[in-house]
Amino acid sequence: MYGSGQTTSVQPSGVNIAVEAGHEWQIQEIGFDGVEKYIRPPTYSDHVAKMAHRVDWRNLVGSDASFDNPSALPREEDDESSEEVEKPKLEMEDRKVPDAGPWHTVAKNLHEALQQVNVLVDTLAVLKMPYLEALTVMDSFEMNHNMQDVVQQSKQFQWVTKRKSLLEVIAVLEQSHKLRLKSDVEVESDKEVFFQELKKMREQWRVRKTGNVVYGDLGYRIFGSKYNPSELFDITRRSLPTSSDGETSSQQEHALQVQVPCDLIRRSTIAVSVEIDDMDSKDLFAITESDLDYMRVEKEKATEVHWSLALQWAQESLICRDIFNQLSKEAVLLKEHIAMVRDGVLVVSLFDNVLLRIELCLHPFEEGELPMKGDEYLGRCLRQLFVSEQCTRWVRHQMFIAMPLTTLPESVDLRGPYAMSANETECRNKPKRLLLERLMSIASHYVLTNKVASTLERYLLRVSDPQVTWNWLRSTSAMSAIIVTASNRNYDYIGKTTFYIRIEADEFYVMTKEGQRIDCRRDEQMLTYTIECQVCSYMLNSVTMVVSKLWQWQVLHANVNAIDDDAEPSPTLYICNQSATRAIFMQFHMKSPPTVRMRKCSPEKPMVGDEADSFVLLNYDRLIGSSLCRKVDNLCAMLSS
Structure with missing residues (x-):
């Protein structure tokens, strides 16, 4: 019928119908694993029981019928059944509880009488309470008045009594209303003050409320847990103090x-x-x-x-x-x-x-x-x-969640081509010092700083020539530096000399401008000794500048490393004028004025033997001038004339 290679397609006739229940099962609960539990729908017996509950059986059976004896109910039968002997019906009134003996009725009446007596006693007790009595007490009337006057006076008295009672009640209510308004205003103002102070407290302290309890935290730590039980304080509302008249004071x-x-x-x-x-x-x-x-x-x-x-x-x-x-x-x-x-x-x-x-x-x-x-x-x-x-965050949070927390600083915790090995990281990461060690370092530096400052002040009070000044170059809790300057007044062309005193946590030392370090450990005498050596060298240079620049004297000898008889540093200077007729030998001491010796010499006749040592010792205090440079200047002027 069909050609080769062709297929037949049978199409169904009609429409597709899906039959489902009209009432779906209700879901009772859904478990944590996603399983749903349903409520089983009622069965036929459940429906019958539910419908039976809705039937009004008393209307069907009768209000006087008894459910205890269903056989006593009347039945609708034919005429033959009506002729039969009717059985007596059992009424509800006939179903009485049997009496408990012949005295049952007497006991019941006595019990009711006792209840009435108790009610009367309670009424009398309530009427005898003082605050329930009338505010005014009626005056006694004489019995000799006639009945009409008594009735008239009793009516007037009752009217006056009621009016007076009402006036007293009005006064009491007005007074209570005033006190109530005043107390309400005070309570509202007290609440407002309470919440204002509580708001002010929350600006400075951590406050929390749990149930009816308000408490705060005295903790000061920024990082870590809060509300430690041993650091909590309770917050309560202060009660209003009352005055002698019963009024609450708002102040x-x-x-x-x-x-x-x-x-x-x-x-x-x-x-x-x-x-x-x-x-x-x-x-x-x-x-x-x-x-x-x-x-x-x-x-x-x-x-x-x-x-x-x-x-x-x-x-x-x-x-x-x-x-x-x-x-x-x-x-x-x-x-x-x-x-x-x-x-x-x-x-x-x-x-x-x-x-x-x-x-x-x-x-x-x-x-x-x-x-x-x-x-x-x-x-x-x-x-x-x-x-x-x-305030320091010792544990640094990582940018990515998968990376662990670290205590390394960002300068050491590197990644990629800048990453370092574990040994190099440990070398660069300085261990954390104890709080006590840091305090001891600051205290040691503080003690040494006071020693150096007191040493310089004592030296300035003792020495006035040359003029020595000192200033703080740097002052920190771990390292300080002082610059000391020595100069001569009115001789600016000579120049100044400077050296530095550096103070560390365990020692202090002197640094010269040439970069030479002179350790003084923690000894104040060594520091004073070093300062005096520097000042002696500066005085030698100052005198050399004065005689060579102003008076063109010749410097024959200048020894900075010379010592005296006590093995103390004492620089020496030997100078003469251009004509070689006068020679001056000076020796600078650390704790005393310099020694000045002079002699007269002749260039044609050289001195031999004892004449070569014929120096005249000059009295330093008798020389004219207020400073060493001024004395040397005046001495050269006198010798040149």
């Missing part, structure tokens, strides 16, 4: 009341000082009786302190306690220094006979200025070191 200092931890109800300070260990030193661990006043803690008085001061003092006590605890733990790790801790006092040896003393001072939780103990600069440095350590 009060603050509406907030805080309760800080008991171990922080004190004022604390850290006293850092430098002590000298010698025969005259005091007891480093002595405690006076007044230092124990902080132990008398009264919580009632502590709550009366203003919340801003109380929180500030409590946090200061917490910081001081943590600082001292950290220093005490680090004192055990010191290797090159001796440390002792006892009774809130930490003593560490710095160098030689110098000790660093750190004391945790405790004071009562009261207003007033605290006594200043220790060195203010060292205490401020300790506080700055501790705070900077708390």
Whole structure:
């Protein structure tokens, strides 16, 4: 019928129908694994029971029918059944509870009488209460009045009594209304003050509310966990004080009341000082009786302190306690220094006979200025070191989540072609120094700086010629530099000489302008000795400039390395005039004026034997002039004339 290679396609007749239930199963719950649990649809018996509950059986059976005996219900039968003997119906009234003996009715009546008597007794007790009595008491009437007057007076009396009672009630209501308005205004103002102070507190402190409890955090750490249980303080609303007349006084200092931890109800300070260990030193661990006043803690008085001061003092006590605890733990790790801790006092040896003393001072939780103990600069440095350590993020967050956290700085933690090996990274990454070690370094530098400054001041008071001045070139907590300048007044063409004093944490030394380093260790006498040597060399150069530039004298000999009989440095200078008729020999001493000798010589007759040593010693104080350069200038002028 069809050609080869052709196929037949049979198309169905009609439409496609999908039969589904009209009521889908309800979902009861969906588990964590995604499985859905459905509510099974009701069965036929469930539907029958549900429909049976909706049938009003009493209307069908009758209101007087009993469900206990279904056989007693009337049946509709034919005429033959009506002729049968009718059975008696069981009514609800006939179904009575049997009596409990012959005295049942008597007991029931007695019980009802007892209830009535109890009600009467309660009514009389209520009427006898004083605050339920009438505000006014009626006057007694005489019995000799006639009945009409009594009735008339009783009506007037009742009218006056009711009016007076109403007036008293009005007065009481007006007074209560005034007091209510006043109390409402005070409560609203007190609430407003409370929330304003709470808002102000939240600007400075961390505050949180859990349930009906409001509390805050005294912690000072930026990184790490917050709301440590030992550092929490409770915030409550201060109750309004009442006056003698029962009115609440709205004048009060603050509406907030805080309760800080008991171990922080004190004022604390850290006293850092430098002590000298010698025969005259005091007891480093002595405690006076007044230092124990902080132990008398009264919580009632502590709550009366203003919340801003109380929180500030409590946090200061917490910081001081943590600082001292950290220093005490680090004192055990010191290797090159001796440390002792006892009774809130930490003593560490710095160098030689110098000790660093750190004391945790405790004071009562009261207003007033605290006594200043220790060195203010060292205490401020300790506080700055501790705070900077708390503000430093030691664990640096990575840019990518898959990379681990690291404590290396960005300059060392490199990637790609700039990456370094582990050994090179360890060499460049400096280990973290202890807080106590950094404080000891600052204290040592502070002590050496004071030594150098006092040495220079003493030298300037002792020496007036030449004019020596010093200035701070650099001053830090770890390294300082001082520039010392020596000059001659009114002789600017001579020039100035400068040298530097550099102070480190463990020593100080002098650097000349030629780059020569002269170590002085920590000895003040060596520093003074070095300064005097530099000044002697400068005086030799100054005299040489004066005689050669102004008077054209010849310098025959200048020895900076010469010494005197006591093996002390004493530079010498030998000069003569152009005609070789006068010669001057000068020797500069470190702690005394220079020695000036002069002699007269003849160029035609050379001196031999004892004549060669015939120098005349000149009195330095008798020479004319206020300074060495002026004296030499006047001496050359006299010899030239």
